[in-house]
Amino acid sequence: MNNLLWLIPVLPFAGFLILALAGKHLSRVWVALIGAGSVSLSAIIVPIIGIGFLSHPPATGNYSQTLWTWMQVGDFNPKITLFLDALSLVFVFVITFIGALIHIYSAGFMASDKDYSRFFACMNLFVFSMLLLVLADNLLLLYLGWEGVGLCSYLLIGFWYENPVNGYAARKAFIITRIGDTAMAIGLFVIFYQFGTLAIPDILTKAPVLWHQGASIATITALLLLAGGVGKSAQLPLQTWLPDAMAGPSPVSALIHAATMVTAGVYLISRMHIIFQLSPIAQMIVAVIGAATLFIAGFSALTQYDIKRVLAYSTISQIGYMFLALGVGAWAAAIFHFMIHAFFKALLFLAAGAVIEALHHEHNIFKMGGLKNKLPVIFWTFLIGSASLAALPLISAGFYSKDQILWYAWAAEGGNPLLWFIGLLGAFITAVYTTRMMILVFWGEAKTEIGHRPGKLMTVPLIVLAFFSLFAGFIELPHNFGHFRLFSDLLQQVLPETILKAGMNTELQFQILALLSTLGGIYLAYVFYYKQPQRIEKLKQSRFVMNLYLFWFSGWGFDKLYNTLIVKPIVFMANVNKNDVVDKLYQGVTFITIRLYQSLSFTQSGSLRWYIMGLVIGAIIILSMQIML
Amino acid sequence: MKSSIEIVMLLAGLLFVLGIAGVIIRKNIIFMLLSVEVMLNASGLAFVAAGSRWAQPDGQVMFIFILAMAAAEVSIGLALILQIYHQHKSLDIDKLKEMKG
Amino acid sequence: MILIYVIGILMGGGLLSLLLGQWNKNLPRWIALCTVLVGFIAFVFFWINQYHTINLRLTNTWMIDYRHDWIPSFGISFHLAIDGLSLLLLVLTFFLGILAVLCSWNDVKERVGFYYFNLLWILAGISGVFMAVDLFLFYFFWEVMLIPMYFLIGIWGSENRVYAAYKFFIFTQASGLLMLLAIIGLYFIHGRNTGVYTFNYFELLGTAIPPHIAFWLMLGFMIAFVVKLPIVPFHTWLPDAHSEAPTAGSLILAGLLLKTGAYGILRFVLPLFPEAAHDLAPWAMLFGVIGIIYGAILSYSQTDLKRLIAYTSVSHMGFVILGIFAFNELALQGVVMQLVTHAISTGALFIMAGMLKERLHTRNINHMGGLWTQMPQMGAIGMLFAMASLGLPGLGNFIAEFLILLGAFKANVLLTIMATIGLVFSAIYSLRIVQKVFLGPSERSDYISDFSFREIVVMAALTLSIVWLGLYPQPVINTVKLMVNKLAHIFPPENKNVQQENYQEIPLSTHKYLVKK
């Protein structure tokens, strides 16, 4: 089974190559077949390998397959090696499985787009890069995948390139993530000079030997890697690109900006967990960033009217939960939440895409409404997704994963009541905005006519994802409630077990609090948006509320802040210096030269007698010098 | 006969300076050419004097070369003067300022 | 002998096309194509032949050494030799030579014979520069490549060509004269020391020069090379020359002429004046970093497409100087990679700018936009090379920049971090190209054709090579390995941090440095 490993990334890549080179000449059916088929094949191979991996665990705990040596310079010899262990298995599974579903969905969703083959080419390239990212054996290969997904994200956000706004959103996404990537690259340099290698297994074995607990070098390294993760995962302070990234087609938002790429930061941190463990400060910072992000993004989500932006902010917020979990040392919980989140967020985006398409590309949730009966499949799947997002107790998968994180945020070693409280508040807000969105979109009266109903290609993936959003949570149940630990047992091979603080055996209280906050949130939204919408109008009267609303709506003013502090000065500087101030120096030299020769050419009067006079004067001067000296 | 070269050199220098003065003062090209002849002569004199000082023929050889040069120069110069006079109806050097930079 | 034949063929081909250009307009380009093809094939075969022995050579880095007396009384000989670096750059020269001929195939309509004469003579000069190991001969070739380039820009350039040609000529000529002075100075110092007056590189190596004189001599060489490279603040000729030159001219300028500067530093400055170079290193690296960021910012503000790309060259060449003066194997390998990959990626961008100019009759990116609709192929390739230019992993430039930064990190942490920030800026300007040219609403309704077959061949060759270099750069690395190793070991291991090979010790030192910050 080991030998098939290379097929997983190569299949989508082959799909990309075929579509990129010959996409023009292929019919739409073939394009869809190649595009979706290649990813689906990968998705089929993954369980085959996965079953082999689980049933006969290799002695080393991982499969690894070296394809070729990328380069060898002195001691620096990164190889193109694929590496599969429990952690990457989870990621590969999620990527290929959800990727395949989204590809199938896209075959229907994009059916009327003129750039059909370009879309699938980019999507395939994305799946390839993402797989490379999670299968990479060394950090350099990981970096290749890391930048590759950034490129694909760029290409797909700007997919409808005729509108310059999309192009700028794409550029913003790429550049902001690039800032993080740059920090990460510096992190790679530090790691290389510390360990003499970039191979992840070697680093992880050498790190505890060479560094002592709490070493400042460990903190620096961890923070640099974290910066990369923060950029890619749209966490504070580099979160501003993700809402704008919604300019891309909905399947793109589902696959890249919800399910997979944005969780690359989570993958990176859990992959390099040993370095983070060596630095409690860095880990603390991870948790704080996560908590702050989930808090800020939650409030922003509350105010958005574009359905995709609501979901985008909710994505930022949910990834904040994952960071929070990573930060407090609940490694498995973070990955678990990643998986569940991938299911329900992909589902939500796909369903939102279907709604948007049905309503003639209407994004504004205030112009939707009453879709409950008109689009039943969409309604039910969206409902399931929302339930999972809001962590509706017991029946939704999201509950199990989020509850675990909340519990660890208090109880795990790195946990602390404040983090827990913010998490709880976040859960409450999540419930509020999710319910708000549900009510505005599906209840009430219809404000826009339905044009186009989704076909089978689109509904089937929705149903499959809805199934997983409901039931995937049962593979990992809380201690006091079944205590079923399939998922964390699997990850135990790679990630350390979460250590609880002493004397924590009251998980039930926390579960009840979480439950209450969710239900409270749902009730609040129900009251404000369904029962008594006039209350909102009343609130809008208040200036303070309106200002707060605008502040949250703009994403806490981060865009404006960056614009005035960083973007504008640089652009101003660049434009002022457009003609290159250094060149002025040389122009000055030429100017002086020209002036000099102009004044000297005045002596060139054409009068022979003047010239002879000059000769005489010259002779006099030379002779006087002779006399003087 | 005892002799001193200084006085001859002084004479050559004086003639040379007079030639230069002629070239600068006069506006008529013919006079300028005449003054140039004076200058050439002065340098010839210096050569011959130097040759005689060391009792070597080289000074005279140089004088002969100067002579040849002067002959060529005069023939070309006079031909030019003829042309200039035909074209400009004047021999005023100041009217010929065409190479003004 | 292959070396002298190749130069002979180039010069002969140039003369032939000049003469036959009088009769027939088509003949010169075929002659030029055949000439460069012959050279390319010869060197590729030679490379393949040598490749398996490259790893076996342990001491002698030189593959061919041809020597013939030229002016024996001054110690000048016609001395050509190549090692891995020269070979690599020669292959690159002929590769780009082919592309240059191809991309001026229909471009040039007047004085065709003279055009190809100049083109081939530039290539001859560049090849000569890469081969010459006699300093006098080196200077000779250095000038040979300069003058035809002057004509190329001055005659076939666009509107402001005369100004650009002058500027190019004066900058490079003036700096070249400084080098000549330094060469002569070196010649006399060596002659006085040993009694043997010679321009032979091998004999001049290891000349004992008093430090303060060595510094000035090195500066003479350095300025010539740095102007060619170019490094801020000597870069201002580059945007003008690039934007006014014809497409093939820009291609050769960016792809090859700039490389001669880096080659000169690697071949002459470091081996001849190791101590002086060592003293200069922090400053050179600083200027490299300034160049990286300054070039990138300027590039962002340009509206002329070719000017924009020219400033990206400034930025990329900053990496080269940063890597060279890091003095370690990683960085030097990165530098060599950067030379090759920058030639390919920037060359491709210039070719594309030329194609756009041909179709749209403008270089102003504000007048472009939305071209993807009409030319998806060019859009895709343009995107690819913009990505290469911003250093996307998987493409050659990434390997180069990563190795340089990795190597430089060992030498100077702070400057490397600043240089790495340059990567963000490179993303900004590269994406601006894509955004302004290919994306956005289409401004034109008239038909614009996508690639022709000839253009597909050109771009495919470039694309394949940049991807190849990105995924399997080992052939290039192996070819220059010996030369780079030798260079990296020139420097006295006085500085433990720099030369230490044992990783056990490094954590402490790096650690200390980082903590201090």
Next chain:
Amino acid sequence: MDIVFYITAFVTVISTIMVITRHNPVHALLYLIISLLSISVIFFLLGAPFAALLEIIIYAGAIMVLFIFVIMLLNLGKETARQEKEWLKPKVWIGPAILSAILFVELFYLITIADVAPYNLQTVDPKTVAISLFRPYLIGVELAAMLLMAGVVGAAHIGQHKKMILHRFLKEEGRL
């Protein structure tokens, strides 16, 4: 030194001054001939009889005749003299004269400070000159011959009388 020398030197200087101050070209020419003749006497005194003869034959003879021809050809007479008188005003000549005077003073100073011992004058006869001319200086002689040749050809070419073309656009063509 000989009294003869001083007299001749005096004559030379006076006649040269007359050359550069006369208004009538023919008068100036005559003074120049006197100057040349007296220089030839000085040559003779310096023991260079060959040079003295050449001075008389070629300079005073041949070259001066050329001048006379040209002056005749151009018909420079009273009109020119009047014009010269107009041109030669103190305002014009005082500056150059001062400059020349300074130059001469400098020359004078430089020549007199060089303390040269008196020497015995020896005659260098034409034979020695001829031997020297045709042995070590042969190349110079040939070059001088070529120069004269070029002078002849050049004079013949330049001296051709070209017609002034009166068309206003082509006026330039008619010039030299």
